[in-house]
Amino acid sequence: MAASEQANDPIxxxxxxPLMSEHIxxxxxxxxxxxxxxxxxAVTYLMVLGxxxxxxxxGRLQxxxxMAYEFVASTVRGTMGQEGMRFFPFVFSLFMFVIFSNMIGLIPYTFTVTSQIVVTFAFAALVIGAVIIYGVMRHGSHFLHLFVPSGVPALLLPFIVLIEIISFVSRPVSLSVRLFANMLAGHITLKVFGAFVAMMLGGGALAVVLSPLPLIAIVLLTAFELLVAVLQAYVFAILTCVYLNDAIHPGH
Amino acid sequence: MATEHSAGTQAHGGAAHSDVFPPFDTNHFSSQLVWLALTFGALYLLMSRIALPRVAAILEDRQATISGDLDHSVAMQKQAQDAVVACEDLLANARARAQALAEATHLKLAEEAVETRKSLEHSLKESLEAADVRIAAAKARAMHNVEEIAAEAAAAIVQQLTGQAPDAASIASAIAAGHTA
Incomplete structure (x- = not known):
């Protein structure tokens, strides 16, 4: 009973x-x-041994x-300029960690590191923490100009500042939830369709005949999830760049 | 769904898992954060200390190699063009020299030919004159012989007719008169 329910349980x-002890x-x-x-x-194998x-x-690995290096480097340069290259190792590690987590997680029976909200939130907090610490270190109180756009009428200013602060505070939330939710939803969908196949094979004659349909859906969904895995890693990296850019050039 | 889920988790992990949705289960948060810090920290160090400088060095090296090779090829091309120009100069020089030499030789040969012709003509003229002299002498001699024969013939005729030998002087004067007539 337990095994089949486990197999059908998308969660x-x-x-x-824990792999070594009973309690966490x-x-x-x-x-x-x-x-x-x-x-x-895996990332180390590619980047160090390769x-x-x-x-x-x-060679192929190199x-x-x-390619990974130049892709991330051009993203960092494109969003932050040459000055932003000081954050390049951080953005690169982040991008590679996320994309490898997403891709390895697509292999059946593996675990998707980025499907845990605590992991994605830790990354988002790291990014926002870096933004705040670097911004204050670099610009001091001038960093607060990030919340005061120039050229806004004085009447609207408190309102705008409030909106800017809310938008800044919601960044780590949206950054972490976006990646987490995408990974979670994709894997649940795949698993649900997989469970459909298993349940239909155990059902009536018509269900058995129709059971390849969800299997085809899984194939298509897997291709789609590959796209999502790469895209979300890229989105995470480029948003990190955009937020870090605020720390380098506040008030723009 | 909830009962199914709890059955699944309980069957698997026992007391370690509560009924909450697994990603929101706070029991494993500290463990995840610790291992994330360890693994991501190690990854960051490896990337920033070893991998990225190495890739940057590789790319720089490649760029340097490519631009170095291009510079080298440009230099070689310039060298080749210089060599072509030098070769053409050399060729033009040689051609001019050859032309001058040919012209000089031609003039010299023409002069020599004129000289040869002149000397040849001269010698021809001389031998012509000598031949003329010789012909004239031969002619005179032949004429003299004819006169002698005519005198002898005239003396013989006169002796036959008259029975006496005429003197040589009258025969000679008669022949000379016949000449003038």
């Missing part, structure tokens, strides 16, 4: 379970921890590593 894939403590090594390690190792030959004419 089961998000459960964090702060230091427990869980399936989530395992996949964080896997993701980090570039170890330092070939002028790159070409992929260079």
């Amino acid at each position: 089961h894939q998000f459960i964090v379970t 403590g702060a230091a427990s090594f869980t399936n989530a921890s395992l996949f964080m390690v896997v993701v980090s190792l 570039t170890s030959s330092k070939a002028v004419v790159p 070409a992929a590593a260079e």
Whole structure:
């Protein structure tokens, strides 16, 4: 009973379970921890081992590593300018971690690190924390001009400032929830359609005949989820760039 | 859904899981944050210290190689063009020299030909004159012989007719008179 219900339960894939002990403590090594390690190792494999030959004419792995580098570098330069390249390692690590989490999570029986709100919120808090700390360090009180757009009539100013503050505060929420919700919803959808196949195969003759339909849907959805996985990683990275740009150039 | 879900989680993990939606289960938040900090921190260090400088170096190296090769090729091309120009100069020089030489040779040859012709004509004229002299002498000699024969014939005729030998002087004067007539 338990096994089949587990198989049909679309939420089961998000459960964090300790792998070494019975109870979860702060230091427990869980399936989530395992996949964080896997993701980090995969990125490290691509970026460190893939570039170890330092070939002028790159191999496949090195070409992929260079492509990732140039893609993120051009995104960072495009949104923040040359000055923003100081945040490049941070944005790059973030992008690679998120995209590898999303992609590895699409493999059946794996765990999607970014489907946990605590992970995505930790990233968002890290980004906003970096924005505030760097903005204050760099510009001091001038950083508060971020909330006071220039050229606004004095009558509207309190209102505008309020809106700006709300928009700033909602950034970490929207940044984290967007990624989390996309991953969660996509994986639930895939699992629900998978459960359809299993249930229809166990049903009547008509259901058995029709059971390939949800299977086809899974194939199409998987392609769509690949797009979402890459797109959400990109959105996360580019929004990080946009927010960090505020720290570099407040009041624009 | 809720009962199914709780059955699933309880069957799997037991007391560790509560009934809440797993991503909002706060029990594992601290563990996730600790491991996220560890793994992402390590990843950030690896990327910023090793991977990204290395890729940047590779890209720079490639850029330098490409621009170096391009510069080299431009230099080589310039060298080749210079060589072409030098070669053409050399060729033009050689052609001019050859032309001058040919002209000089032609003039010299023409002069020599004129000289040869002149000397040849001169020698021809001389031998012509000598031949003329020789012909005249031969002619005179032949004429002299004819006169002698005529005198002998005249003396013989006169002796036959008259029975006596005429003197040589009268025969000679008669032949000379016949010449003038």
